Amino acid sequence: MNIILGTAGHIDHGKSSLIKILSGIDPDRLPEEKSRGVTIELGFAHLSIGDFEIGLIDVPGHADFINNMVSGVGALDIALFIVAADDGWMPQSEEHLQILNYLGIDNVIIALTKSDLAEDLDFTIELVREDLIGTTIENAPIIPVSSITGDGIDALKAEILERAKNLKSAPKHHVPRLSVDRAFSPKGTGTVITGTLTGQAVNKGDTLVCLPQGLSATVRNVQNHNVALDASVSGMRTALNLPDLPLKQRGKPGVSRGSLLTLPDHLTPVGTIDVLLQRENRSITGQSATNRALKNTETVVLHHGTSRTRARVILLDRTTLELGDKCFAQLRLESPIAACTGDRFVIRDGGQQGTLPAELYLMPQPRPAASAVTNALHFSPSAPKRQKLSAPLS
Numbered sequence: 001m002n003i004i005l006g007t008a009g010h011i012d013h014g015k016s017s018l019i020k021i022l023s024g025i026d027p028d029r030l031p032e033e034k035s036r037g038v039t040i041e042l043g044f045a046h047l048s049i050g051d052f053e054i055g056l057i058d059v060p061g062h063a064d065f066i067n068n069m070v071s072g073v074g075a076l077d078i079a080l081f082i083v084a085a086d087d088g089w090m091p092q093s094e095e096h097l098q099i100l101n102y103l104g105i106d107n108v109i110i111a112l113t114k115s116d117l118a119e120d121l122d123f124t125i126e127l128v129r130e131d132l133i134g135t136t137i138e139n140a141p142i143i144p145v146s147s148i149t150g151d152g153i154d155a156l157k158a159e160i161l162e163r164a165k166n167l168k169s170a171p172k173h174h175v176p177r178l179s180v181d182r183a184f185s186p187k188g189t190g191t192v193i194t195g196t197l198t199g200q201a202v203n204k205g206d207t208l209v210c211l212p213q214g215l216s217a218t219v220r221n222v223q224n225h226n227v228a229l230d231a232s233v234s235g236m237r238t239a240l241n242l243p244d245l246p247l248k249q250r251g252k253p254g255v256s257r258g259s260l261l262t263l264p265d266h267l268t269p270v271g272t273i274d275v276l277l278q279r280e281n282r283s284i285t286g287q288s289a290t291n292r293a294l295k296n297t298e299t300v301v302l303h304h305g306t307s308r309t310r311a312r313v314i315l316l317d318r319t320t321l322e323l324g325d326k327c328f329a330q331l332r333l334e335s336p337i338a339a340c341t342g343d344r345f346v347i348r349d350g351g352q353q354g355t356l357p358a359e360l361y362l363m364p365q366p367r368p369a370a371s372a373v374t375n376a377l378h379f380s381p382s383a384p385k386r387q388k389l390s391a392p393l394s
Contacts (some may be wrong), residue, residue: 001053001164001167001236003052003055004054004075004077004078004235004237005079006057006076006079006080007057007059007079008059008073008081008096008097009081010061010082010091010096012313013061013082013084014147015113016028016039016043016371017147018080018082018147019045021153025046026043026045027044027045027058028058029041029043034248039058039059039062040062041068042057042068042071043059044194044237048290049157049160049164049372052161055235055237057072057194059072061082066095070171070179071181071305073201075179075196075198076105078107078109078167079105079108080097080108081093081096081097081108081110081140082113083111084113084114085112085117085118085121086117088128089128089131089132091284091286093131094282094284097137099355101136103342103344103345104344106136107138108137109141110128110132110141110142111143111145111156112124113146114146114147115144116146121383128142132390133245135236162266167192176197176263177198177202177260178262179201179258180193180194180258180261180306182194183248183259184247185247189241190243191242192241192242193240193242193245194237194238194239195237197233197234197236198234201233202231202238202261203222203230204221204230206219206263208240208264209262209264210259210260211269211336214336215246215263216254217245218242218244219240219241219242219357222239222241223238223239224237224239228362230330233259240261242255251301258306260305260307260338262338269337269338270333270336270338271332271335271336272332272333273331273339275329275330276326276329277315277329278325279322279356280324282323289348289354290323293323293358294313295319296319297312298313299311299312300331301349302346305337309337310335310350311332313328313347316328
């Protein structure tokens with residue numbers, strides 16, 4: 001069984017070091033990352049435990065690279081939340097937790113890294129527990145680990161295996177979707193894209209469409225962690241060779257991070273979506289945008305899958321949305337996206353200074369704002385998480 005595990009947590013709390021000791025693979029691949037000692041881009045590795053093949057996604061912890069972080073955590077089965085024993089709960093810890101909440105990711109293991117630096121480990125765990133009170137992960141297991149001494153690594157692997165065994169199988173009948181997180185063209189190969197596949201399998205020879213660009217391409221080769229396959233299945237880190245799909249260039253449409261690959265004639269990109277927004281009741285230190293109300297007609301940045309676009313918020317029954325409140329709203333997008341009812345998403349303020357309300361069942365069915373409240377009431381917020389529609393959307 002293939003599953004995806006990704007990191008989250010504050011900068012310099014040891015996310016990349018933990019991925020390296022778990023897998024033997026350094027997820028930091030850029031020269032700048034190695035010289036600065038800071039993760040900038042998404043990093044990838046893999047781990048085999050028992051009968052499970054686990055794709056590992058390492059995300060940056062620095063606030064300047066939060067866009068990359070959001071792109072990496074949208075399809076996680078398990079989140080490995082990192083808190084350093086010598087630093088404790090920090091601002092990006094809070095923001096990363098809120099992002100996981102908005103995306104509906106509640107299968108979380110807390111790794112207390114740098115445990116070898118803690119003078120009193122039990123007291124340090126108690127302090128972290130206090131910071132988690134009232135959060136969605138207050139009862140998550142805390143496993144002390146050290147990437148230097150190796151302490152706790154076996155216990156962490158055992159917990160990952162236990163979580164993997166208890167995962168529910170992803171639906172196989174839904175339309176395949178792959179949100180592109182990397183697109184490049186090795187010499188003599190043609191375009192290669194990577195991402196995490198959900199839904200039905202994708203096979204060599206399949207014809208896919210790249211959205212919102214509307215470009216068709218045929219799959220020449222399929223790989224998973226550099227191993228050639230005939231098909232990729234749901235939950236698998238996937239590389240597709242699509243030689244007839246151009247890369248995005250200035251003034252020319254093409255595939256790039258944020259594109260979505262799926263079967264033709266199943267999804268239609270839309271520029272207006274109805275949503276249910278919900279504010280977290282906790283602000284983030286140093287982010288003034290998280291302390292104030294969200295205003296009607298405010299411009300925000302919408303993160304959906306690996307895509308990012310600006311949008312205007314139309315609150316449907318009020319002029320402001322305060323912390324802890326929720327309401328139906330309409331998002332009018334600067335660029336169209338290919339979305340399914342039930343998708344989770346994140347919005348940040350227009351100046352990219354903070355994560356704002358953004359969750360619960362995106363509905364890509366544009367309606368006149370005047371009637372959207374009435375129509376939205378027929379959409380049950382108790383629907384299953386990450387519901388996918390395989391029928392065309394209009």
